[in-house]
Every structure is written in C-alpha cells, then in structure tokens.
Amino acid sequence: MRTVGILYPGFSAEDDYPRAEKLLTDGATLPLVHTEMKVDAHREDALLDIGGDEVLAEGARRVAAESGPLDAIVWACTSGSFIFGPEGAARQAAALERAAGVPASSTSFAFVDACRRLGIGSVALGATYPPDVAGAFVQFLTHHGISVLTVSARDIITAAEVGTLPNGTVLDFAGAVASDAPQADAVLLPDTALHTVEILDALEHRVGRPVLTANQVSIWQGLRLAGADLDRPGLGTLFRKG
Template identity: 35%
Template sequence: MTALGFLSPGPSAADDYPRIEQLLGSDIRLDLVRTDRPAEGVEQLRLAGVEAVVWVCADEGVAPDPDTARNRLRDLATTAGTPASSTPFAFVRAAREIDATTVAVSASGTPQETARFAEFLRAGGLEVVGDTGAGPAGAAGGGETADGGETADGGETAEGDEEAGGDEEAALLALARAADDPRARAVLLPDPDLSTAAHLPALEAALGKPVLTASQVAVWEALRLTDRRVHAPELGALFTREPIVQV
C-alpha cells in the first residue's frame, strides 16, 4: 500500500480525492488534511504513515519566489520525514511531463492571483500565452462534504445529480476556454477548490489538448515523489504517459 498525503487550506475539491483514489487502484491511499498551517497538519499525515506530502495551494502567494518556496518545502519535508512538494511545482513538472512548455492559465481567483501563478510558471521555464482571473468562483464546487454530508440543499435526486454534473462540466469548460490560446499546448486550472476529476476526459476532448488541474497534478506529483507510475486514462493525458520527469 502506498499512502500519499495532501495538505489544504480550504475545501480543495475534497470529493476529487476519493474519486481519484478509486481510479488509481486498491494499493494507493490518498489522505487529505485541511489546515492553514502545513507544519501542524503534516503531523497528522506523518502519524498516518504517508510516504509523500503535497501542499495544495491556489497560487504561490504563500511564498514570494521559487527559492523561498523550495526552502519552505524542505522544512515541510523535514517535519514530515518524507519527500514534499506543492501544487505550483507540480504544475511545472506535469506540464514538462506532457511536453507542454507553452500553456494557458485560467483561474477563478483574482487577476492578481492568476498573474502571480503565471509568473511562477515562467520562473519554472514555461511560456504562458494566455491567462485570466476572476472566473466563475466555485464553478465546480458543491457536492458532498469531506465527511459525506449532504449539500446545503439537502441532496438531490439521481436526475438532479446528473443535471448538476452537466452544469459543473459546462462551467469548467467555460473557465478553460476563457484563457485558451491556439499556441498553448495545455490549459491549466490551478484553483484547488474546483472539482475536476470526473470531467478531465470530456474537457480534453472539447479543447483538443491536455488539461491540468490542482487535484490531478497534486496526486501525480505525490506519485512521482514515491516513484510510482500509474496508467489511468480517466484522469487525463497526464496519466497516460509512462516516463516521469525527475527534477
């Protein structure tokens, strides 16, 4: 069993992780801890026996530059006693993995947050040819809580769930198209609160290119840190390639 840990300051599409865990196979466990302080949340993951930790953050506002971010991840790794990374670094490595050195970025945060993330990508050697912020906040939110509780409206019928899923996918597609550029080899959706795992194949088919999202790259990065290779086409082009970039 390979146990992977994830730290998040917010909801971080909590329903994505059980779905991804199911798609990866029975020998991989994903543990998500919500916390504003990585050093505190990591203790819970350490006790759970995880083999790698990924800090899931919306942008690199928690660290002003890649060098500072790396230093903080070293501290996190020391506390966890395992390799550690974060989603900004995961996006850079995942884009390289699929040979997408030119990307477009679409986020539901502010233009300033999106611009900071784009600058982080550029510092990592990627070309950003399209970026937009202030998209539909929580475009793909909703669903159940992390403990399986019902939504605020008390849940929906199966027909309602199907309709909600269609609305969720349409919102994600609109968000991705808002920043897409013909030159981009991939579209990045960095908002960790977007539930995307159920829609990756449809998004990639509609755009005609890979789509990278926060929960998807966080899990891929954790697997990379543990030298695991998993073929899972349901999770998009990123999970259909055998080589894993070592950075």
C-alpha cells in the same frame, strides 16, 4: 501500496481526492487533512498565512497520525505556494519535507514538473483568482521556463465559491481559455478549489490538447514522489505513460 498525504486548506473541492483514489487500482491511498485557513480569500496576506511553515508542519503531523506512515506528502494549494515566489515556495516545500520526513512538494511545483513530463513549453492559463494573484502564478511559471500566452482571471475571491462551480461551467471556461490561445501546448486550471477529477478526459476532449488541473497534478506529483508513477486511465494525458 503507497500512501500520499494531502494537506488541503479549508473546504471546497477536497472530495476530488477520494474520487481520484477510486481510480488508483494499485491500492494507493490519498489520506487528506484540512489545514488551518483563518481567512478564505485569494489575497496575498491570507495566502501567506495559510501556507506558513507551522501550519503545514501541523498538518503533516495530523495526517501521519491519522493514516500511519506516509510515502510522500503534498501541500495541495497552488496560490498558497506560488505566492511566496519561486525561492520562497522551494523553501516551503523543503520545510514540509523536513517536518514530514518523506518527499514533499506543492501544487505549484507539480504544475512545473507535469509540464516538463509532457514537454509543454507554452500554456493558456484559466485562473479563478483575481488578476493580481493570477499574475503571481504567471511569474512563477515564467521563472521555470514555461511561457504563458494568455491569462483569463475570473476574479473569484473565495475558495468556497470556486468549489460550487458546476462541471458544465468548468468545461465552458476551459474551452474559452483554449480558444484564446490556439497555439498553446496545454491549458492550465490552477485552483485546487476547482472540481475537475470527474471531468479530466472531458476537458481534454473539449479543448483538443492536454489540460492540467490543480488537484490532478497534486495527485500525480504525490504518487510520483512515492514511487507509484503508473499508467492510470481516467485521469487525463498526464497519467498516460505510453
């Protein structure tokens, strides 16, 4: 049985993780702690604050104390990692790994690794963020060799508001994003505040190609780092190894 610690900022779509855990038939667990979020805002200064090394180190200490030994740990926040830039995000993940003493990553790098796993070279991006924050993720993906063909930014400031979006709205959003770039290899929905775990297969059915979502790739990355990279139904193309 593998244990992947999840560090999650604030409160919005954290219930995606216990939902996913029920689908992990090998007994893998995803214990989650809420890290400090002084200001809930998709804004550069607030994002730099929630992704600080001390904030994440404290989260790592708490999740280990509450769940016991970990096999891997993930900073489950896309904007709170890519906002540091490619090099800064790499330093952030390395600092978390040192603090936790187990393999570590963040959602931003999980998207990159998931695209590489599936051979995805071009994407359509459906961001809940304001345009400037979405642009920072475009730069991050481009740095790692992923071409972003179109960007749709919904300009929602708070994670709490994103977490209230119903499944139908998320499905419609993904469909609209996909229609803007029919030639894109995949659709990316990068906010961990967005509920998606219950509708991963439905999302892919709607758009007719792989859809990568933030909580999905965070879970996949953690399990992969923990040595539990298995075929898992119900969690989208990313979790199907065949």
